[in-house]
Amino acid sequence: MAVFTSVGLDDVQPWIAQFPLGRALALKGIASGIENSNFFLTTERGEYVLTIFENLSFEQLPFYLQLMRHLAERDVAVPAPVPNGAGELCVPLQGKPAAIVSKLVGSSEMSPAPVHCAEVGAMLAKMHLAGLDFPLHQPNLRGLEWWHGAAPEVLPHLSAPEADLLRAEMHFQDAFHASAMYGRLQQGPVHADLFRNNVMFDGERLTGFFDFYFAGCDTWLFDVAVTVNDWCVDLATGVLDEARVRAFLDAYHAVRPFTADEGEAWQPMLRAGALRFWLSRLYDLHKPREAEMLTPHDPTHFERILRERIATPAPALDS
């Protein structure tokens, strides 16, 4: 269920007059998604997606929407937000923040082959470069500081081996994040949640990245690690598929070459990417938000990935 705020064509008709889109012709709720209410919107000018934000406020949204606009203007495949007549990207609908973005063609590729991973790698590198001159700044709100707040909250709910792993990995990540090598890694706006369900494909052609609502400024390599941990993994075991990893990394490297520091940081960063989602899934499971609408994802998937990344080195980065 992904329409939490119900809106009909009659509600949208007067509201849409502020956008240069003509009249609304059709509105259809989108069934997938767990954070926001999403609708396919057909207007006299074409096909769009209308999102009503259920958890994000008017203050938080400019970073995400301006970033999407900035990237779309630089030919990165992302939905382009449509400004209203006053130039605003986010305006209230039924008392909640809402935005209209262009509709991407295609569907998510949930069983990716190396060819899909190469497309994602190349577009991610292009996105990182295009974000270099993005003027707004917001930290990754699910970064090290958040991990330090979340870990003590979930620890009482863990078994002894799980608690030992979490404590040891936090310790390891503190040292990694404090290192001079970490301090030299290139930073900028990152997607930070680029899982298979947040990318659209039309056959083997990537048509767009979407769901930017965990984006923030962090190291580019963190984004690479999060993305590889999802796109290049065997979902049953957490083991990385070498052919997909190579395809992803080679395609990224061809657009934006990795540095020697990134080569050194690669293994700990894959662990950081796994820890981030193990922790957030544990947190969502044990500390659900008030008026929570989502079914928590399984944390053990990322516990398995974390243990696997500690035990087995991933294919190296070229630099």
Ligand SMILES: Nc1ncnc2c1ncn2[C@@H]1O[C@H](COP(=O)(O)OP(=O)(O)OP(=O)(O)O)[C@@H](O)[C@H]1O
């Ligand atoms: N710009 C777009 N173009 C085409 N389809 C879109 C677009 N944005 C969203 N969708 C569709 O809507 C669905 C839900 O969107 P999204 O994943 O952003 O929902 P969410 O509730 O915000 O996120 P999530 O469940 O991933 O946390 C997607 O799976 C996709 O099918």
Ligand SMILES: N[C@@H](CCO)C(=O)O
């Ligand atoms: N991608 C996240 C969900 C939030 O988008 C997860 O799999 O835990």
